[in-house]
Amino acid sequence: MQRTITRVLLAVFGLVEAVVGIWPLVSPAGFYQDFPGFRVGWVAMDGPFNEHLLRDFGGLNLALAALLIGAAVIGTTAVARLAAVAALLFGVPHFLYHLGHVSHFERIDQVLILVTTGLGVVFPLVVLLVPGRRVSRPATP
Template sequence: MQRTITRVLLVVFGLAEVPVGLWPLISPSGFYQQFPGFRAGWVAMDGPFNEHLLRDFGGLNLGLAALLIGAAVIGTTTVARLAAVSALLFGVPHFVYHLGHVGHFPRIDQVLIVATTGLGVLLPLALLLVPARRVSPPATP
């Protein structure tokens, strides 16, 4: 069984993925021009608009959100770890890409991009490191 901290991390991480998934599906051009919302242009500064790619990215993030939240609901450590590995398989290449492609952004954006994409690696790593809850054997009379 999962520990409470595992469930909380899964739900928080999953909920954070929902807007990043919905936004490009609802408004690909809006996501392209305005992401992340508080500092516009992170996607637009990285290449030409590609609606297909943005819709795929949105669907991927919604799928990841469903997996993370579903893992919290199911409640087993094995499923939580599977969700964490899945998040890492997306998060590590995403983070590594951004490490090498932030030079054209203002310094504050560089820091924010590296920090936010780094969370996509740190959160699943934390999920993998939380030990499973020990199940006590039933007491015998």
Template structure:
């Protein structure tokens, strides 16, 4: 069984992925021009508009959100670890790409991009490190 902290992290991480998934599906151009919303242009500054890529990215983020939240609902440690590995397989390459490609952004954006994509790698690692809850066997008379 999962610990409470595991469920909280899974749900939090899953809920963060929902808007990142929905936005490019609902408005690929808006996502391209305005992501992350409070500092615009992160995606636009990194290459030309590609609707196909943005829709795929949105779908991937929604799938990841469903997996993370579903793992919290199911409640087993094995499923939580599977969700964490899946998130790590997405988050690590995403972080390492940005680690080498932020030079053309303002300093504050560099910090924000590396911090947010770094969390996308650190949260799954944290989930993997949380030990599962031991299930005590029922006492036999």
């Protein structure tokens, strides 16, 4: 069984991914212009608008969200670790890309982009490293 911290991390990370997944599906142009919402233009500054790419990105983030939230609900360590591996397979290349492509942003945006994409690596690593909760076996008479 998972520890409570693992379930919380999976649920929070899943909810964040759900927002990042739904937004470009509902409004690809809005996501392109306004992501992340509190600072604008992170996506727009990185290249021309591509609705197909944004809808694919939204769908994949929504799928990742379903896996993360599902793992939190199911509650087993094996499923949590599977979800963490899936998140790392997305998060590591995403972070590495941004690590080398932030020079055209303002300094505050550089920091925010690297911190937020870095969390996409740190959260799943924590889920992988937190040991599962031991299930005690009933004493035999």
